[in-house]
Amino acid sequence: MRATLTRTSCRPEDTQRVAAAVARLLVPGSVVALFGELGSGKTCFVEGACRALGYDRRVRSPSFTLLNIYAGRQRIHHFDLYRWDLATSAAELDEWEELMDAGGISFIEWADRLGAHLPERAVGVTLRHRDTSVRAIEVAAPEAWLRELESILPDELREPCNRDRPGH
Ligand SMILES: Nc1ncnc2c1ncn2[C@@H]1O[C@H](COP(=O)(O)OP(=O)(O)O)[C@@H](O)[C@H]1O
Numbered sequence: 813m814r815a816t817l818t819r820t821s822c823r824p825e826d827t828q829r830v831a832a833a834v835a836r837l838l839v840p841g842s843v844v845a846l847f848g849e850l851g852s853g854k855t856c857f858v859e860g861a862c863r864a865l866g867y868d869r870r871v872r873s874p875s876f877t878l879l880n881i882y883a884g885r886q887r888i889h890h891f892d893l894y895r896w897d898l899a900t901s902a903a904e905l906d907e908w909e910e911l912m913d914a915g916g917i918s919f920i921e922w923a924d925r926l927g928a929h930l931p932e933r934a935v936g937v938t939l940r941h942r943d944t945s946v947r948a949i950e951v952a953a954p955e956a957w958l959r960e961l962e963s964i965l966p967d968e969l970r971e972p973c974n975r976d977r978p979g980h
Pocket residue numbers: 821822823824825826827848849850851852853854855856857873921944945946947
């Protein structure tokens with residue numbers, strides 16, 4: 813059974829802490845599908861996950877190239893499908909599906925563009941603007957997987973962003 817878990821990010825570093833925790837639970841062939849409007853923090857999340865996967869260089873959205881590949885401890889595929897249209901790009905789709913299945917870890921910004929081609933195993937991450945620097949992060953995955961995630965996430969990310977929250 814799939815379920816969701818939601819946490820509040822008060823700053824980019826919080827988003828990257830959630831991403832690092834998610835990254836710890838990924839295995840070769842894992843796919844993370846990112847949803848949320850421009851500026852919601854999808855690339856920020858991918859960068860945080862890349863750090864945790866041993867890739868330390870700056871991460872940017874491959875808005876024009878559609879796919880970047882990074883050498884972390886595992887191969888990392890970073891897709892940004894904002895400018896990509898399923899109706900006209902069947903050849904790319906076959907290639908990408910093979911790549912995702914061949915191992916490595918895949919992050920897909922604007923994953924909704926894949927429609928029914930989004931792998932069923934994908935962990936979903938939806939980022940929503942709550943305020944200038946506040947985001948709600950919702951993770952969708954199998955229940956048992958989310959329980960593991962919950963056990964390694966810092967508790968303070970459950971709290972709203974105010975002066976009482978540590979680090980605020
Ligand atoms: N809590 C937060 N989480 C993520 N990004 C944040 C947060 N607060 C502010 N930001 C800023 O929002 C922007 C998010 O940009 P980016 O990650 O490129 O978004 P996207 O890839 O969704 O278009 C960055 O400039 C980042 O510094």
